[in-house]
Amino acid sequence: MPAFLRFRPSLFLLPIILMLPVRFVFAAGDAGPPLTIARAIEKASRQHPRIEAHDARVDGAKARVTQARAGFLPRAHVSEKFDRTTNPMWAFGTRLNQASITEPDFDPDRLNNPDAIQNFNTVLGVTWPVYDRGQTRHGVRQAEMGEVAAGLFLDQARRQVIADAAVAYFGVLIGQETLSVVDQSLKSARAHLKMAQDRFDGGFVVKSDLLRARVRISQLTQERFQAESGLAVARAALNAAMGEPVDREYHLATPLAAGNGIDTPLEPWVEASLAHRADYLGMKQQEAIAAEEIRKTRAAHLPSVDLFGNYEINSEDWSDTADNYTLGAMVRLDLYSGGRDAARTREARAALKDIRALLREMEDGIRVQTREAFLQAKSAWGRIGAAGAAVSEAEENLRIVSDRYRNGLLTIVDLLDAEVALDQSRKNRFQALHDYKTSLARLALVTGTIDETFMGEGPCCIH
Template identity: 50%
Template structure:
């Protein structure tokens, strides 16, 4: 892409002013026709004031749309938040998978008791029972006893009706849905970045329109002053021309402010405000546009097939259906293996170890309809997600249609606006020529200047609207990516 410049070079500025204004005057060098010389000088003075000093332009940072999008995808807080959600979903997959594996735990427990039951049991676990311990007095009123218990416990859920397996698959599908959500978030941020970038280009182009209007108004002021010195114009015409330049100077200040605000908004979208300081140059051919391609039906079909938010709802529906299977699996029996190895000691000087292994088979006979209610809830949630998916599909159709029609309308508006600019330029040329010959009042010339400025502004606005509509169409169809131009 060619480098976008807010200011035109002096040679082009002089040529433009000469074309619009200077061509309306005779090349005679006698009498009032000498206005052509100060006309060119005025154009050079205005251009010199508008163009930055030599070397200053090269020192300004340059930002391309590709760099802006890449930075936004990396640093935008919303994208980062979505990435954290994906990381959390990945951790949930690991958690769900752990239910399929055996669980091994180690523990260290300390007890001190005078309870007859626990004191006798503790001595049994320590392997320290003697005949004296069966004395009724010692049984009923034992001395305090300490115990350190070191235990290694193994448990393995062999079968639970498939509940753990289903949960693992749900977690993996949730992770995939999270990646789709991340993809959609990135697309939205890319669209927001591109739209803001185009807005910056528009602000710069509008500032350029004001610069051109200042050049033209300055040239016309020279003509009016020459006519006033020749007695062909009154002093009020000169004052009115100077008022016009003052108005344009105020517009120039406002245009500078709008450019800086637009750059600040771009930095905020990119997530790095310091990367887009005031004065940043944007590289882009703002006036280059291509006509929208494809029929509406093809765009809608693409959107229904590629929109990641629709795919995400499809996965959420699958997760909801699996939740129904998981709820029904609670009616099935469960089988778990258990093992325990422990060491008991009063003071670590002597110890006694033991182990226990076993299996637990469990089946629910009656839950007060708790399991059936969970199944009914899961079924209703699956139906809800399906309804939401259908509603989103309708919204995708409408979004795509809206963006398509707006793109078509904006493209046609570009040609209308461009024709209006050509007509305004020709109107200004004719009006300036007639004013030079004393056939029109100054107000007509000023009106023609305003008409040209407004036509140029509407032309750039039409270009901006079309680019925004193209971005919206790409976003609505799900085809927007980091390589968007």
């Protein structure tokens, strides 16, 4: 079978391909207001649903502090009760409370078989836990540490959202550059198709050269469709990262530029990670809360002291009332709780052991994540330079090969190989740029140094 027949299925696309413009107009790429990376990050940190959720958790933590502190304060209550009884003891006591006892009330028959009596009872009571075995004091400390932990987790969530928005922004940029590379390749391929057509018309090459050039355009056109769909997905991902509707359109205004390289060695980055990672610091707060829980359960074995007072009004029909008051103090010591308090202490110790094990695992993970992001950034930075040189060499190679093919010194296969090499070198350069930018975002995230000022131009400052 002749070689050119192996490409015959692609020939059905030729009428459509040859009618396509050199550069497609991709609406989502050009429409909409300009969007810088700084603006994208600002939008994400302000309106992403994850931030809203963590804000609510911080509000909940603040409310728990207020609840815990309320344990230091006295509690006041008022109650109103109505009852009607023929119970001998309660009937006589009710008359006493109403200050309505008369001499006939001491008649044994009346004492044993009293008439029904009703009573309206109003009570204003106050209780004050002067010492509750330290439960409130320890609870306040835990609630305050919980508020700090919630704030730290909010910070980490904001940093994660910022990193996600930056990575999504770079994803759109690489999608645009990929589309641009394919368009450049299509332009070059059409020029070479014309060259092959001229040489074929002049009888200098066989028809297979012409067919190979057309198939190359067919392949690039399919690549362009894929690049367009990939760019559309990247734009939707960026909108989601910013907390915007996924179909909103923006024109990205920050270019995909190399920026600065990393000169700082690895160790300061690792130290920054352990010092600034908000989620790690939040887990340290959880460790402190668990340690406080042990002290809280131990204090449960101590006595408690409460003050109380009641002011009471009793009346049968509100035509006449009687009042009284009660003041007192109570000391209570639990002698036996069925092992409950001791079991609570063992449970708290187990929880602390669990958190400390997770902290060790998290610390090792942070060290690995920092090392990985650092080395990936260094690797990508080196690839940028190498890929840039490769692009220049591939462009020069294609120029030479094109001239030699035009003069009949090389075959169409050599020309197409040179095209593919240039196409791949351009993609490699943009991919290296993208990888460096995303590695910088991840490095700033894992070290806890990323914030709203992140631009992806170079490494963040290590404090």
